Amino acid sequence: MQKDIVLGGVGGQGILTIAATIGTAAVNKGLYLKQSEVHGMSQRGGDVMSNLRLSSEEIFSDLIPQGKADIVIGVEPMEALRHVKMLAKDGWLITNSIPFKNIPNYPEIDGVIEELKRFPKHVILNADQIAKDLGSLKAANMVILGAAIPFIGLELSDFEGALKMIFGKKGDDIVNLNINALKAGMKEAEKFL
Amino acid sequence: MQKIVLLGDEAIAQGAVDAGLSAVYAYPGTPSTEITEYILRSKEAKNGGIVASWTTNEKTSMEMAIGTSYAGKRALVTMKHVGLNVAADAFMNAAITGVNGGIVIVSADDPSMHSSQNEQDSRYYGKFAQIPILEPVNQQDAYDMMSYAFEMSERLNVPVLIRITTRLAHSRAGIVLGEKTPQNELKLPKNSRQFVLLPGIARVQYKSLLANQPLFEKESEEKGYNMLLDGKDKSLGVITTGIAYNYLMENFPEGIDFPVLKIAQYPMPLKMLREFYDSVDEILVCEDGYPLVEEQLKGYLDLGKTVHGRLDGALPRDGELNPNIVAKALGHEIVEQYETPGVVTQRPPALCAGCPHTDSYTALNVVMEYYGEGRVFSDIGCYTLAALEPLESINSCVDMGASITMAKGAAEAGLVPSVAVIGDSTFTHSGLTGLLDCVNAKAPVTVLILDNGTTGMTGGQTSQATGKIEDICIGLGVDKDHVRVINPIKKNHEENIKVMQEEMEYNGVSVVIPRRECIITLGARIRASKKK
Numbered sequence: 001m002q003k004d005i006v007l008g009g010v011g012g013q014g015i016l017t018i019a020a021t022i023g024t025a026a027v028n029k030g031l032y033l034k035q036s037e038v039h040g041m042s043q044r045g046g047d048v049m050s051n052l053r054l055s056s057e058e059i060f061s062d063l064i065p066q067g068k069a070d071i072v073i074g075v076e077p078m079e080a081l082r083h084v085k086m087l088a089k090d091g092w093l094i095t096n097s098i099p100f101k102n103i104p105n106y107p108e109i110d111g112v113i114e115e116l117k118r119f120p121k122h123v124i125l126n127a128d129q130i131a132k133d134l135g136s137l138k139a140a141n142m143v144i145l146g147a148a149i150p151f152i153g154l155e156l157s158d159f160e161g162a163l164k165m166i167f168g169k170k171g172d173d174i175v176n177l178n179i180n181a182l183k184a185g186m187k188e189a190e191k192f193l
Numbered sequence: 194m195q196k197i198v199l200l201g202d203e204a205i206a207q208g209a210v211d212a213g214l215s216a217v218y219a220y221p222g223t224p225s226t227e228i229t230e231y232i233l234r235s236k237e238a239k240n241g242g243i244v245a246s247w248t249t250n251e252k253t254s255m256e257m258a259i260g261t262s263y264a265g266k267r268a269l270v271t272m273k274h275v276g277l278n279v280a281a282d283a284f285m286n287a288a289i290t291g292v293n294g295g296i297v298i299v300s301a302d303d304p305s306m307h308s309s310q311n312e313q314d315s316r317y318y319g320k321f322a323q324i325p326i327l328e329p330v331n332q333q334d335a336y337d338m339m340s341y342a343f344e345m346s347e348r349l350n351v352p353v354l355i356r357i358t359t360r361l362a363h364s365r366a367g368i369v370l371g372e373k374t375p376q377n378e379l380k381l382p383k384n385s386r387q388f389v390l391l392p393g394i395a396r397v398q399y400k401s402l403l404a405n406q407p408l409f410e411k412e413s414e415e416k417g418y419n420m421l422l423d424g425k426d427k428s429l430g431v432i433t434t435g436i437a438y439n440y441l442m443e444n445f446p447e448g449i450d451f452p453v454l455k456i457a458q459y460p461m462p463l464k465m466l467r468e469f470y471d472s473v474d475e476i477l478v479c480e481d482g483y484p485l486v487e488e489q490l491k492g493y494l495d496l497g498k499t500v501h502g503r504l505d506g507a508l509p510r511d512g513e514l515n516p517n518i519v520a521k522a523l524g525h526e527i528v529e530q531y532e533t534p535g536v537v538t539q540r541p542p543a544l545c546a547g548c549p550h551t552d553s554y555t556a557l558n559v560v561m562e563y564y565g566e567g568r569v570f571s572d573i574g575c576y577t578l579a580a581l582e583p584l585e586s587i588n589s590c591v592d593m594g595a596s597i598t599m600a601k602g603a604a605e606a607g608l609v610p611s612v613a614v615i616g617d618s619t620f621t622h623s624g625l626t627g628l629l630d631c632v633n634a635k636a637p638v639t640v641l642i643l644d645n646g647t648t649g650m651t652g653g654q655t656s657q658a659t660g661k662i663e664d665i666c667i668g669l670g671v672d673k674d675h676v677r678v679i680n681p682i683k684k685n686h687e688e689n690i691k692v693m694q695e696e697m698e699y700n701g702v703s704v705v706i707p708r709r710e711c712i713i714t715l716g717a718r719i720r721a722s723k724k725k
Contacts, residue, residue, distance in 0.1 A: 010540065027198050027367055036364035037200075038307070039223055039652075044575065046542030051364075060439035062364035065516035067530035078538065084531040102543065104583075107536040115534040 001031070002055040003153050004064040008083045009075035010100045011043040017166075018073065018145045019050045024162035025154050026054040036062040045102050047079055054152075073148050075141060076100045077112045077124070084119070092151045093119045094189070096127040096144050123147050123192045130184050139181035146185020150193065156182065196367030201357060202227035204332045204368050205271075205299055208339030210237060213374035215266035215294070216244040218254035220622060221651035222273030223308035224362035225301035229271050230654070241376070247648075249657045250593070250622040251276035255283035258296050263388055265380030266294040267343050274302040274315050279593065279623065281318070287352045288322040289390055289398050293382040295346035297339065299355045301362050304482055304513035308359075308650075310573070310590065312511065314482035316434075319354040319459060323402060325409045326354045326459040327418065328435035332366040334418070334457065340374060341416070349408055350401075358481050358513065361436050410460045418457040421465045423472075426450040430473030434486055436514075437479035443516040444525055456486065466490075470498065477522060478502035481514045541581055549645055549709035550576045552681035554586040556689040557614070557641065560697065561586070568608060572596040572624075574616035575649045587614060594623025601627065601636045610697040613640045617658040618648040625665060631702045632670035639696045640704045642666075645711035653714045666704045675703035682709065 005022065009015040016037060023035045032055045038048040051064045064086060072087045074080020074095030087093060095116060099109050116124055127143040134143075142163075149156060160179050167174045199207060206228045209217065219229035232238045232245040244261075248254045251272045261268035272280060277300045287296060300315035319326035327342055329335035335357065342353040386394050413419055424430075431449075433441050434456040442449065454469040456462075470476070470490075476498060478487040487502040501507035507522040508514065520527060544551050554576075561569060571577060571587035572595060579586040589599055596613035604611040615624050620642050631638050642662055648654040658665075666676045675696060679689045689707070696703035710718075 011542065012545075023198060023365060027196065032367065033198060034364055034366050035198075036360055039227070039363050044542040044545060044578065044650075045540075047540040059366075061443040061516045062360045062436070062439065063515045065443060065520070065528075067517075067528040078536070079540075081534050081537050085533055087531055089529060089531075103538065103540050105538055107538055111536050115536055119531075 001153055002057065003053075003071070004069045005052040005071045005073060005148075005152070006064060006069045006083045006086045007050040007052060007073045007075070008079035009048055010079060010102065011045050011048045013075045013100060014141050015048060015050055015075055018075070018141050019052055020166060021142075021145060021159060021162050022052055022054070022152065024165055025158040028161055029154060029158055031056060032059050034059045034062050047082060049083060071148055071151050073144060075144055077109070077116060078107065081112065081115055090121065092121045092123065092148075094123040094144065094148045094151070096140065097124050098126060098128040123189045125185065125188045127185065130188065131181060134177060134180050134184060136177055139177050142178045142181035143185040143188070146182035147189040149182065149186050150189050156186065196369055198365050199332060199336075199368050200227055200363060200365050201329075201332045201335050201361040202301070202363070203231045204336040205339060205355070205357070206231035206235070207368070207370065208336040209269045209297070210235060210241070210243065211371060211373045212340035212343045213267050213376045214243055214269055215376045216258070216261045217269040217271065218246060218248050218257045219271040220248055220251050220254060220276060221648050221654045222276050222301070223651055224303055224359045225271045225273045225276070225299060226651045226654070227362070228299060230652075247655050247657070251280035252283055255280040255287065255298070259283060259287050259290065259388070262292045262294040262296045263382060264294065266377045268294065269297050269299065271299040272301070273309065274300055274313050275309060275311065275592065276300070277315055277318050284318065284352075285322050286390060288324050288402060289395055290388045291350040291398065291402070292346055292352060293380065293387070294377050295343035296352040297342045297346060297355060298352060299357065302356060302358045302482055304358055310592070312482070314485060315354065315356045316459065316482065316485050319356065320485070322354070323406065324351050324354055325349070325412060326356055328356045328457050328459070329361060330436060330438050330455070330457050332361065332364065333368055335361065336368050337371065338418070340371065345412060349405060349412070351405065351409070356435070358436060360513065406460065410463060413458045413460055413462040414464055416458060419462045419465060420455045421469055422453040422455060424450045424452040427452065427473050428475065430454065430469055430476050432456060432469070432476060432478045432486060434480045434482075437481050437519070440514050440516045440519040441479055444520045444523060461486065461489070473498075475499040475501065477507060479508065479514060479519055479522070542578060543581070544575060544578050545712050547712040548575070549681045549707065549711070550579065550643055551584070552683060552686070552689075552709075553641065553643055553707040554579045554584045556681070556686055556693060557612070558584065558586050559690050560693045561612070563694070564610060564697065568603070568610065569612045569614060570596045570599040570603065571613075572615040572619045574619055576614060576616055576643050593619055594627055597624050597627035597631060597638070597640055600638045600640070601631050601634065604637050605634070609637045611638050612697070613638060615640065615642055616649070617642060617644040617646065617662060618656040620662065621656070621658040621665070625669065628666065628671070628702070629669045635701050637700050638702055639693070640702070641693075642704060642706045644706050644708040647711045647714045649711045649713065653711065653717065662706055671702050671704050675699055675701065676706070677704070678706045678708055680709060681707040
């Protein structure tokens with residue numbers, strides 16, 4: 001088993017929580033993991049990415065080769081598009097549809113969504129709305145992760161276990177909110193299969 | 194075997210703790226910050242009485258480590274690559290004093306300048322100081338090398354440099370932990386003059402450093418971090434240094450047929466290199482940094498076998514490596530890729546919403562409209578982002594502290610008034626001495642010390658300047674009537690403009706301190722207090 005995942009977003013949007021959840025789930029499964037992150041200057045509202053590699057065999061490079069990512073996950077639609085160079089031709093593009101506009105020249109959102117739809121395998125979902133309906137916008141990241149679960153090759157229960165480890169200290173309510181967010185995202189992704 | 198998931202930086206930190214560390218000193222700098230941060234957070238380190246602290250700069254850190262070593266204990270110093278420039282005086286001389294307790298210096302390089310102003314390669318410093326260098330290939334290596342580095346440092350009486358790059362520092366992997374070594378007991382150096390570098394003593398010690406070079410090389414040959422991996426296809430041999438090995442192997446999922454010389458320790462293992470060189474037709478050198486090994490291998494006249502790498506264009510001359518760049522150098526076919534759609538717009542980093550610096554610069558911009566553009570010398574920190582749109586307030590960013598001294602130089606060349614803008618932590622790092630130069634020369638310079646109470650860009654570490662800035666400025670001789678504190682909030686905009694303008698009109702050294710807490714640390718503080 002080997003899965004290469006690129007996560008894209010804007011500094012401060014919390015892509016590292018998604019990365020940590022996938023990483024914890026993978027390590028608990030006994031898989032090898034490499035997860036490279038962006039720290040420092042770009043974290044100040046710039047575009048950030050994380051490379052996540054899971055494998056049953058030893059992994060060499062911390063960086064995924066261009067054109068070989070199985071999945072690109074965007075917490076933000078334009079940031080998903082920024083990393084399509086990384087995506088394999090038969091890879092899945094999974095993204096939130098709600099833009100994060102902190103630049104004056106953010107392109108027309110309709111054009112961005114149209115570009116996203118050109119990719120043969122895509123899941124585009126309004127994670128913000130789904131999260132709000134569940135009770136907290138903060139869970140949007142987990143909705144997006146949920147939408148990626150069918151393609152990662154790990155079970156929902158693996159991620160539930162990881163969330164318990166990561167959010168356990170914050171109480172059952174937070175854990176359950178995040179688990180429900182995962183499930184809602186998964187359900188949304190099924191519409192695109 | 195139980196694995197824990199750690200960043201490369203954290204693996205180094207845990208490795209040091211497990212290696213009997215007694216003290217770590219550091220100034221934060223990307224991509225090195227998480228090493229010392231991890232030790233500061235570690236309960237194990239705290240319970241073990243390990244001293245962990247942020248200091249005013251890398252030079253003071255390095256000197257404290259030499260002091261720890263003098264007292265017989267093991268010390269770690271961590272910094273980003275340009276920090277080693279600041280620490281260089283102490284670093285170079287520590288090679289001559291040698292050690293009592295082991296000293297390990299970690300310098301984190303940033304090829305491609307993700308968060309830096311240059312991409313200098315710290316291995317040159319190690320070579321310059323003629324000390325052993327370790328360059329871990331992966332996070333497990335980084336962990337394992339720490340105990341070896343301290344042990345070797347003491348056994349061979351020499352500080353050891355560990356050189357890492359951004360991708361190793363900021364990538365997580367599962368780490369298997371090793372055995373724990375107890376800390377050293379307090380113990381003075383056997384030779385009471387070891388740390389007295391008077392010329393007569395230094396000459397003797399330098400000769401002993403030179404005499405030890407073959408021992409350092411022997412370590413490189415025998416320790417096992419350097420490996421000559423044979424291959425049946427001798428038409429090419431590949432030399433990799435540090436993490437470049439991973440980018441090479443990524444291109445050979447079924448295993449590689451070419452011989453590979455995997456370098457992770459210096460000085461170069463010459464016997465291994467000779468055997469490798471003689472066995473192959475041509476050589477490709479992959480280094481995540483400057484072409485240090487490649488240049489040496491080619492020599493000035495390039496009379497030997499064909500050597501490919503960064504110097505002949507097989508690999509780009511600058512920037513970090515990645516699997517695709519190495520694939521291209523190997524002549525591998527690159528898989529077809531999607532093009533980035535045209536709608537994708539640049540999203541540069543920016544000051545946070547509510548950042549005090551924005552208000553400081555908004556006022557400064559109004560003042561500078563009056564005096565004319567091109568007069569604002571700035572420094573290194575979040576506030577450097579004011580070079581970009583929309584603020585476009587500053588005209589320089591060179592090195593830590595250079596704002597004040599560049600403003601002095603420009604003012605003395607006739608650019609009056611000249612303005613320096615420096616952060617609180619950068620001010621105590623390297624701004625104090627420059628301010629004293631200004632005071633002594635009565636230079637017509639206005640210095641804005643943006644005091645947000647933290648070292649912001651690297652994630653909010655303790656600032657050594659907090660609560661001391663006015664006293665420092667007055668103590669250095671700035672007239673107390675020209676040390677003015679303002680509150681950079683929108684409501685005070687007009688008043689702040691007035692204060693800045695008054696001080697620029699003053700024909701001497703003046704300091705304006707816009708003081709308001711970093712919005713990020715403020716948020717974190719409020720969240721923490723709510724939890725309680």
